[in-house]
Amino acid sequence: MKRATHCGTLLWMKKRRTILSDSLIFLFCIGAIALISSRTLQGGSGYVQVQSEKATFRYSLENNREITVDGPLGQTHIVIEDGKAHIMDSACPTKSCTHQSPIFRSNSWIACLPNMVLLTIVGNEDELEVDDVAN
């Protein structure tokens, strides 16, 4: 009887000794999961949506690429580079769309109205607010 009580006490003491470390590890894991979740659920750097007369296209801003879209006047040539998008060339008379600065912020856009091509950036709203405050 005495021996059983002694064993029980030892076990209880052992549990008490480890409970602090175990709890700290558990809390650390929860904290790390919360941090990782907040980062991953924020999303990437967004994408560019290209609307033409006939279809809508979407491309990630993370990869550099060149896209050609057909409009009523001919082709519009779009370039995605370093997370920004701009119109390189378009079959419009004034070419004013090609002089627009590259876009990268959420909801910013470039339009080539004669050729009916619209570029819009879709990203997360947090990024937009931070950039606006900085500006």
Place this chain on the structure above:
Amino acid sequence: MSQTERKIAFIASSTLLLSTLEYLIPKPLPFLRLGLANIPLLLILDSVSLGAYSVVLLLKAIGQGMISGTLFSYLFFISLAGTLASGYAMKGVKVLLKHHVSLVGCSLVGAFVSNLAQLQVASWVAYGPAIWVAAPLMLSLGLFSSLILGLLAQRYQHKGLIPKALSEGTLILELPVIEQQKHHLLMAVATLLCIVAILFAQSLTSLVLITLCMYLMQLCARRKIRILPPLMLIISLVLLSLFEPNGRVLHSFGSVAFTQGSLELALTKALRLISLLSASQSLVASNPKLKGRAGSLLMLSLSYFALISRSFKATEGSVIQRVDQALLKAAQKKDSPVEAFKRKPMKRNLFLFFAVIVYIISIYSYLYTK
């Protein structure tokens, strides 16, 4: 084989039994895993050296790959990363905190690190960075399951006969008599060439045909075809394609959309990986020749595993009691030869015929796809 080597092989084989048992437990979600195979690792954290522990980790990963047939596929890299990361993290925590940490704490750290490592390797070899959207769910479920696993390990440590025998050094292991298996060199070479063909295949259509041929080869090699893993791979890659828009929008759901380019890319990637997974099954079926000390150790683990599985069927009681009884029986068994892999005869000629079709499809698609 020394008693230490036998002990290493025996512990590794117990991880194989537990991972097989886990596979048989019905799960509400396919990726929800308890990680039962980690119980033996938790139990030996204190009692074996780092070198022996590392060998057990490797044997566990390779043995699981041999049994499931995924040894020569991307799944092996993901599994290996998880096993090594969790194994060393658990050992590290135990060495650092000694008796201030319980098996529950070690299990929590192991699962957390294992999931992180698996996500990172999965993003490199199969899914791309988009897989990190699954991180919150995977890590949370892992935390919950590792808590249960740690408690299970503690319970087994106190009640099991094998942990007691291991810690007291009273476990004397007999060597099982192993039957040598025939190595099918031609089939192995044909499958290796198929892997090259899969990597060179260009179009989606060619990959569909190749996948079909690879499954037929797998059937000829007498390996079971499992539907769920490839289906899950296709579904997850298609869903992840939502976050990587590329091309014409086919259907949008607010800020995410299925785009033509992304879908084609996801399906091509999925079919390539599924074909490679099937090739891995055929390669394992060819009985790769295992040479040297490491090969003998692996064969010994697989033989112990065959013995334990056989003994497990004849046991009674709760799962813990049955595992304990099966391990004890297998440790003492010396008669009746065991085969590491038991299979029906293969259809070699048909296997080679489908392999040739795979080469032809691949060469055709490589030459004639833009």
